[in-house]
Amino acid sequence: MSVSSSETHVVFNQPKPLENYNAYEADDVLQYWQNCFAGQWGTAHLSAFGQQVGGELLQAGFLANKHLPELNTHNRFGERIDHVDYHPSYHQLMQHAIAQGHCALPWQQKKQGSHVVRAVMAVLHNHADPGSGCPLTMTFASVPAIASQANIAEVWLPKILANHYDGDNKPWFEKQGVTIGMAMTEKQGGTDVRANTTKATPLNEGGAGQLYVLEGHKWFCSAPMSDAFLVLAYAPNSQLSCFLVPRWLESGEKNAVYIQRLKNKLGNQSNASSEIEFRSAHGWMLGEPGSGIKTIIQMVALTRYDCMLGSSSLMMQAVKEAVWHTSERAVFGKKLHQQPLMLNVLADLALEAEAALAISMRIAHALDKQDDDSEAALVRSATAIGKYWICKRAVQHTFEAMECIGGVGYVQDNIASRLYKEAPVNSIWEGSGNVQCLDLMRVFNREPESLTALMKELEKARALNSDYADKLDELQALLTDTSHLEIQARRIIERLAQLWQAATLLQFGEPIIAHAFVTSRLKGPHFSQYGCLSHEIDCQAIVSRMMPKHTG
Missing domain, CATH: 1.20.140.10 (Butyryl-CoA Dehydrogenase, subunit A, domain 3)
Incomplete structure (x- = not known):
């Protein structure tokens, strides 16, 4: 009597996936260049980082790119909320990177090899998920620009450098740690930011560190759930200036930053990129009026x-x-x-x-x-x-x-x-x-x-x-x-x-x-x-x- 089976073949001559391994210890080339440029002191930290990247975070990256960010402009009661929902895996990726110093290490430990060790972390995190690398990069890179304005830096830098991720949709001043985004590009200008049309008017007294009201549109704003954004806008007298625009006002109300849509991109999909409008949004000027490009x-x-x-x-x-x-x-x-x-x-x-x-x-x-x-x-x-x-x-x-x-x-x-x-x-x-x-x-x-x-x-x-x-x-x-x-x-x-x-x-x-x-x-x-x-x-x-x- 013959025995039939639904199995028609046996899989062979196919490699096992490169997973469940230490992505740092497995990479001789990456270690070589870390050690070449005075980063040896970070080895233990990077080994622990790489173990997570080659294990849980590798799987989180797959999930974050399968379950993409979703925009909810209104809640079920019709109130405007402008909220982007991410899969828990995205928050897992962000939490791990920020906790390990991806955004802050060179600013916290100003010694030889700090940028090198942080660079190795960036390379490794990218192995798990390149998309979440975008908000991590912007948060890291925002520090010198924000540091140029003392009164704003005093409030914001401790939160940027806190090694703490808080993905909840709540005011920045209720958080221990924050992330920073950026919005420069407009439809008509693209790279030519001097063609921007977004306007900024002083709320009271104008000048460096003062609060302005912004009106305008940005064609690209990555990571729209960031706690604040560096933005270019024209102050009075055609002075292109840089502003830090928070998502929440100090009063506890939502700032007038409206997400129009999320971009349907070829790649970088775990990261939400958006089109936004400012409708009397508040923002602090960083640097002197007219120094926007120099600052950003x-x-x-x-x-x-x-x-x-x-x-x-x-x-x-x-x-x-x-x-x-x-x-x-x-x-x-x-x-x-x-x-x-x-x-x-x-x-x-x-x-x-x-x-x-x-x-x-x-x-x-x-x-x-x-x-x-x-x-x-x-x-x-x-x-x-x-x-x-x-x-x-x-x-x-x-x-x-x-x-x-x-x-x-x-x-x-x-x-x-x-x-x-x-x-x-x-x-x-x-x-x-x-x-x-x-x-x-x-x-x-x-x-x-x-x-x-x-x-x-x-x-x-x-x-x-x-x-x-x-x-x-x-x-x-x-x-x-x-x-x-x-x-x-x-x-x-x-x-x-x-x-x-x-x-x-x-x-x-x-x-x-x-x-x-x-x-x-x-x-x-x-x-x-x-x-x-x-x-x-x-x-x-x-x-x-x-x-x-x-x-x-």
Whole structure:
């Protein structure tokens, strides 16, 4: 008698998911660059952080991207509430990151390695969920701008730096800890914030630190449940100024900030991004009237830096997922990651990811040394270069990693597809590619010491590699053509980026990585696709370095 079964096959030759592991201890490359730039003292803290990221928070990230934020403009009695509901997993992600110092560590512990340790936390949190990284970044980056106005800083900074998350919909002054958002972009202006039409009128006496009434519309406001927002608006006499606009008034009433809708975005879905209106909303002026861009750029500069970290994290996670998957899958009688052509692709992806991480961590190191004028000048120029290059490279990179995984990587319940959808946002937000190019040209023109600091950084590696030295000479010749700087700005910033990555790897990185990067990016013919490394490069060693160490 035959026995029938509903089971028609047995699943085999499929890898187990990369989960339930310590995401920090499994990552030799991330630890290398942390230790390289004086972050060793954070190891125990980061190990505990990574254990949560590779376990509970990884699952929370899946849930937060499945159960998306929902806008409720009114309650059941018809009262306007402008409330965004998040899945509990989102609050879990936020609570863990803030409690561990994601938003506050460098401001709390001003010592060497603080920004580096915080950068590692940002990279790891991004592995669990990039979307919630947006409000974390804005809260972290708001500190210098708010600190510029003493009377506001006295009230708000202790709550920002409290390492306490409170996601309840209640007034900020009833909370131990708060989060901060930002609203600059308007429909008609976009990047050109001087085209903004939002107006601010003094409630009583005007000036720095005083209360104003705002009328206007903002096309993009991320994390609308933040406790306050940095906003640009025109004060009287056409003075573009910066304001801190709370969601609740000191009277305990809701401020007149109205959420029109949530944006239906390609990626970054766990994070609510909204369109809002101010209808006589109250806000405090930060800095003097007319100093709005000068004030808010302190926040924008740090969010751009976090875009570098975010895209570096996407690439690091993408290549680790690809290496992990292919190491567990056999094709033509051999593990897939040992097949020569796949090995070439994986090694190329690993090089790109480590080079991105290296310069991101170099900026973190420079932020830890802001008392050094040369390091501060380097931050001002190099952030634009890194934001332009890394964030653009992440799109093609995450796609190639997804292709390594194959069809299963394309389905929605695989991390690879989320990484690919997430990748464009860091390039578009906080100033698109052309904006970064033009900002860099302006910095070079207005602050020649910034170009001097950057070239000094590049010159440090000249004697370490002759091919690098040749390309550095070509760059200097390109920079002398001042009559065509703007139209050639992308060529210049691309060459600057690759030389800066090479210089960082040559000075601080493992020799095998530095040699492979220079050989593949600066020497010989240029190939547009990944997987075109020379046979002379030790692809196996590069891939082995990136292989996650599953320590669950």
